Amino acid sequence: MHERFVTADRFITISLAIENRYEGGLMIPTQVVGAVIPAPPVDGDADDMVAWEYDHIYEFTGTGRPDGDSWYDVTVVACSDPALVGKVYAFGY
Numbered sequence: 001m002h003e004r005f006v007t008a009d010r011f012i013t014i015s016l017a018i019e020n021r022y023e024g025g026l027m028i029p030t031q032v033v034g035a036v037i038p039a040p041p042v043d044g045d046a047d048d049m050v051a052w053e054y055d056h057i058y059e060f061t062g063t064g065r066p067d068g069d070s071w072y073d074v075t076v077v078a079c080s081d082p083a084l085v086g087k088v089y090a091f092g093y
Contacts, residue, residue, distance in 0.1 A: 010039040015078040018061055023068035032060045039081065057089050 016032040037056040041048040061072035071092040076084045 010042075011036050012039045012084070013080045014076060014084065016057070016060055017075045017077050019073040020061060020063050021071040021073070022065055023070070028063050030060075030063065035060070040084070053089050054091075058091050061091060 014032070014035050014037060016035070018030045018032065020028045020030060022028070038052070040052045057074055058072070061074060062070065069092070072090070074089040074091070076087045076089075079085050
């Protein structure tokens with residue numbers, strides 16, 4: 001984990017719409033509603049932002065399928081930080 005930028009007073013509440021895509025064309029949508037996670041880094045460092053995405057957004061992807069390739073598109077549908085609403089994170093491409 002890459003937690004060097006997290007402080008105890010910087011958390012957000014976030015809701016996500018996730019498209020879990022799997023080899024062979026299968027797409028399984030999932031949702032996360034009202035998760036409380038550390039806020040993204042405020043210093044603008046690209047490496048810190050990528051680490052935050054993998055540590056705190058990526059963890060909500062997947063449906064337990066152990067075989068084959070997978071890709072995930074995660075859209076922020078609601079958030080206590082309005083700057084994140086509508087942001088899309090892509091993993092596995």
